[in-house]
Amino acid sequence: MRLLQSLSRGLEALTYMSAQPGPVRLTDVAEALGVDKSNAAHLLKTLVAMGYAVQDDSRRYRPSDKLAARARTEHTLEEIVAVKEAWRATLEALVAETGECAHLAVLVGPRVWYIDKVDSPLPLKVDHPIGALSPLHCTALGKAFLSFGAAQLPEEQPAFTPRTLTTRRALTEELERTRARGYSIDDEEFAPGIRCVARPIYDADGAMIAAIGVSGPSVRVTDARLHELGRIVAAAGEGGLQKEPPQ
Amino acid sequence: MRLLQSLSRGLEALTYMSAQPGPVRLTDVAEALGVDKSNAAHLLKTLVAMGYAVQDDSRRYRPSDKLAARARTEHTLEEIVAVKEAWRATLEALVAETGECAHLAVLVGPRVWYIDKVDSPLPLKVDHPIGALSPLHCTALGKAFLSFGAAQLPEEQPAFTPRTLTTRRALTEELERTRARGYSIDDEEFAPGIRCVARPIYDADGAMIAAIGVSGPSVRVTDARLHELGRIVAAAGEGGLQKEPPQ
DNA sequence: GCGAAGAATTGCCGCCATGTCAACAAAAAG
């Protein structure tokens, strides 16, 4: 079996850098790999050009922060916190405009994790606490990830209310409708009396990084109001990040 | 600038695999990269031999699960949420035992991000909301990451109170004391009237993944009480995860 | 501020590692 030596050596350089506590010099890599420093330079330049390493200001190299994310199809904590901070104003604007509460969530395995929220000022309100986790198949934020992001429909779709969609077929059709609509809907599927809409937030590479949504009690959110909220949420987003995946 | 084509192509194969939802066939990689399938075979065999890809039973390839671990300076969201859920009972036990509030935080760039908390039942209490971010150099949770984790001392250490340590020398000495003690201390350095202690939580590989701490108002937390809280926090932790790095 | 030492970059050249092709083997599909 023939292996490619240049590829092996490049990956060895990457492995070496990953094992070091801090950024490394070019000569360190050359010594560690037992190659000429000009070759080490070519290796490192290639890793940088391909996005697997970065070179900092002091001419040192370290593995790219995107390396893990690239491998796991997941974003770094810093990217997630950056989105949370960038979209805070949009959450506040949504609450100001709609009177209902607004949430932001990320995907964690088969669940969504609420990372920010702005409460409604009204006495009757929805409240998903920051730090809470919810399922994908019966929440608007979760359906956003299933429709527009990398989430996979979990093996089981337990019923939370009489309105929960629990068959693969019903959910697949619902996700098709969601994609066509541009925003997802939870119509009292997760909790009785609560209706929500949500839509994706994409990163600069066009991957879905978060979902943003608005929730209200069903006594206030009529059918017409639900779709109005959906359009408002679909149009919201001026946090300096892309709203839609690039063509 | 000359890049190494074999290395580029190998990394392109890795990137392609990372972007696919499931394992890929050899011919998929060959088509995606526009190379002959025998070359794709050599590329993939090399990635497998170097530990960056694995081949499953159906002759398909996917990025190695260790890819992220090999290169990462960060944990996945699932690992973080697993820690949060595993340590919830410990937070509650700490509050029951001490009467003060307890927090859990992760490292995000040059800050800590509060991901869980249990409030003190007393009317005078500390409250860092879940989702809040705080600096490293003047919080107990942050100092835990600086002492026991991968955090680097930021370039600037602004004063938040008259007690904030703001020189590199003073902070380096404080972090040495913290390592010797086994828990970190914030002695009204971040906010007047608030004292905190914290200690690291490690993952199975011995990397620090989170910090857990207890905070109280200084009118209640005397010098002696502060160290007592430190010892309690240092001894806490029965969430099924390691408390200390492996030898 | 300057000179020395160390680190990094760049151009060149020889050669062997690599890419392609074709034949063959194995697995999947009908």
Place this chain on the structure above:
DNA sequence: CTTTTTGTTGACATGGCGGCAATTCTTCGC
């Protein structure tokens, strides 16, 4: 069971690669 598709392997030609040396840049010590 047969056909098609996918994967493997050996051979060959060549251009991509590795090392060397010169040059440039950065850091360090005085």
